Amino acid sequence: MDVSLALFWAFAAVAVAGAVGVIVMRQPVHSALFLLLTFLAVAVLFVVAHAEFVAAVQVLVYAGGIMVLFLYTIMLVNVRRQAGEPYLHRQAGVALGVGLLLLAVVGGVVLGDARRLADAHAAAPAARLTEVVGSGVAAGNSQAVGWLLYREYLLPFEIASVLLLVAMIGAVVLGKRTMEKFD
């Protein structure tokens, strides 16, 4: 068992444990901190998969920016759970069953098949990046990502910018406190 595989399993376990913590904790702040743990563990998984740039983005954007926003919101809104409020929805049992079934099916298939397919295909996570670096146009992982993002994936990138604009307009429209009145 090589080092990267061992690292993968270790940090995958941490990520899952963190995710469980997010939904188990009663205090929103504790949930947020567990989410941070998951983000960081996932960042390590990206490093293991040779996606250094994505790992850095994961830490900067998610563990950094988005976490800060979450914590701000929790502080500002001052979320408190009512004492009598039931913790679990009555469908929780069914949901757990369906979730476990999905986990068994999807997890079993991915574990069983991914290894077999990995030999037959060039779908290794960073194959296209390695190709770009190998062709000499980019010096490393981040440059290769940039190269692909602004060339091959230029169109989705531009559509995504409109998408973010729509998200912003939506947030403003729905969040605005005062309504425009008739003149």
Place this chain on the structure above:
Amino acid sequence: MTFPFPASDLLVILPELVLTQLALGILLWATVVRKGREATLAWVSIASLAAAAVLIPVAARLSGPLPRAAFGGMLTLDRFSIFFKVLVLLATAVTILFSLKFVGTSSYPGGEYYALLLFSAVGMLFMASGTHLVSIYIALELMALSQYVLAGYFKRETKSVEAAAKYFVLGAFSSGVLLYGISLVYGAAGSLDLGDVARSLAATPRSSLLGVGIVLTASGMLFKIASAPFHVWAPDVYEGAPTPISAFFSVGPKLAAYAIFARIFFVGFGPRAGDWAPVLAASAALTMVVGNVGALLQQNVKRMLGYSSIGHAGYALLGLLAYASGTDARGENFGLWAILIYLAAYLLMTLGAFGLVVLLEAKGYATESVDDFNGLSKKNPLAAAAMLVFLLSLAGIPPTAGFVGKYFLFSAAMKAGWPSLALLAVLMSAVSLFYYFRIARAMYLVEGEGELRWREEPAVAAAVAVCVAGTLLLGILPQPFVALAKSCLLP
């Protein structure tokens, strides 16, 4: 660094580019337009959609022979995509007509509303021509995000907020499922380009990884077209969203979702059609039953139309199945053009029916019940006649578009070897007669109490009239439309 694609690739997306610019312009302009004078914004939005529609043939002419791939295979302009682009632009324009007074007389700002509708249309245009799973997914999200906001636009109405929250949570979840499915497909096929995926699938033996990927992708798609068992959001969202937006949801996004559904599954997963067809067959059967039986119990018209649109999604799935089952003796695929005809018919009759709901909207937010139609035939015979045409068409009775669409779809399913499903579809159409005719009964046989609550809106009335004309024309003279649909198939 230079532009990495031929400059003529920009011509391919000319309609989308212009529409995005105009939407941004409207957003900017809205900051100086006062509430109460926003009708201008609506008309400019409609003009923008018309401009985009006019630019589609221009783009097709200028950018070279069709099908024309652009941006390194991210999208392809072909007749199939043009068919859908024209329909979604039409649906968006009619939605704006419906919204004129609805938004104009409310206390909510109109500029953002129209701009969001246009951005949603941009997403749908890109969906129609996307041939790469990344571009398709991002376009889908652009459409969906605008919709979440529009569903909750009337934010002081509890039902509107509830609709938006449900739609957002379930929509985000289904997007996650779709994305996970796409990632598994990528792992199994080694590419996200639909053509490459198909080549890879044809060359490799069956694998369960790919199977799970396809099933998860299908789940995401079935959510977007509101098929069972992923339909639960539809009635709540249709009931709670502003009525013009409900009309929009039941038509525009669904058509765009059918476009990518057909393209992903036929162009991308086509070589495995035998494997995924049973999954779709199960969903189609369930959807037809759930939609039509669910509609029987509804008092709210928007909810009823929501369930009925679930039923219609089930019928349309029959077309996908027929296509998946191969070609007939003459080597002709009947399933796909039957869907195109059916979707055009569905657009006309559903928009028309919602148009009348908009006109009758009177008792406050999201309370439009079947009783609103009581005695309509006496008070406004023309409106009652129009509604009757839409109801006949929705139920699939000649001489209407709905009959023609259902006839082609069901016979395609028969020929393709799904006779039991076709039989179920006919049975469920019979069930649907029952609830559609509850409205007809209210209009013609029940005495209405009090004054007719009616919005005087010439624009909506005109849109409804166009829908009536289209529904009847398609029903009486289907041949030109069939020829058109047959020329718009996927390669």
